[in-house]
Amino acid sequence: MLKNTLAALALGSALLGAGHATAADYAIDTEGQHAFVNFKISHLGYSWLYGTFKEFEGGFSFDEKSPEASKVNVTLNTASVDTNHAERDKHIRSDDFLSVGKHPTATFESTSVKSTGEGTADITGNLTLNGVTKPVVIAATFIGQGDDPWGGYRAGFAGSTMLKLKDFAIEKDLGPASAEVELIISVEGVRK
């Protein structure tokens, strides 16, 4: 009887422990800001222009054993765009680009994750930007995970996808080299 109870407890804790170690929910670390939503677009075909969204939040669930069960969602404040140039940022917020008055938030919500190799996956999801919702595929790379020095547990990813400005109703013509923008995200999650 006692033996059985002990066995059951041991099994239970093993299962719980296993569950805890493999599948977990993470909050994107915006508090310590170990997370970035950046973009990169060509200027005239002569150089790269980089920008970032400063305010966003989100989370992901990640299971190393079954990465295809992972989920991710991000919501960002479109008005927080920053390209280190006030006049340009004002222009990007205007109706020529992101129409932040009408569409103050952009969201990404994953619908499926397909493993593409060791530590890489294609994350398919719906991106809502400038009021347009379209499926996009983010090519993601798992960077690393483990205990942090302050008592928490963290996991991090990087990923990118190419977006056609026209697909998201951004009609301003920046020239043939600048029809697409690369969205580059780098996020670290703290396990909840």
Place this chain on the structure above:
Amino acid sequence: MQWRNTPSHYGLLSIALHWLVAVAVFGLFGLGYWMVGLDYYSSWYKTAPELHKSIGILLFVVMLGRMLWRWISPPPASLPEHDRLTRLGARFGHAFLYLGLFVLMLSGYLISTADGRGIGVFGLFEVPATITSIPNQEDVAGLVHEYLSWVLVIFAGIHALAALKHHFIDRDRTLSRMFGR
């Protein structure tokens, strides 16, 4: 015609400043309206805003000079045939044009300097940034600049219509005085 204003007539300097500012205000409005709609590959895309900002800064200096000159050489008194309401209306109207123009120029300055950049004036000198910490500065200043520019240019139009009314309907010297007569 003399340089200074007299109790009954405008002097040459006040008249020149008035028409210079009139041309600059309508010109800057037109330039501003046109430049924000320019195609990215237009040869004016970069030049027009630089011109708009340079002229705007110079207009600010001219307006400071105009205020100073008003103090040194006050404008002539109202025409004797104008009643109290006309005088009061003119006084508030002119005060609004001055105040509106200063707020308009300040808001424009706050857009371009929001990130700490200065404003170059025809490549000759640069006006440094000062206030950069208003929340969403370029957007707030941008809205003020856009709406106030419409209010001011419409108000300046009313100002012109009022002058024409004085000239053609009341047949007084209001408009003639601004041509030195």
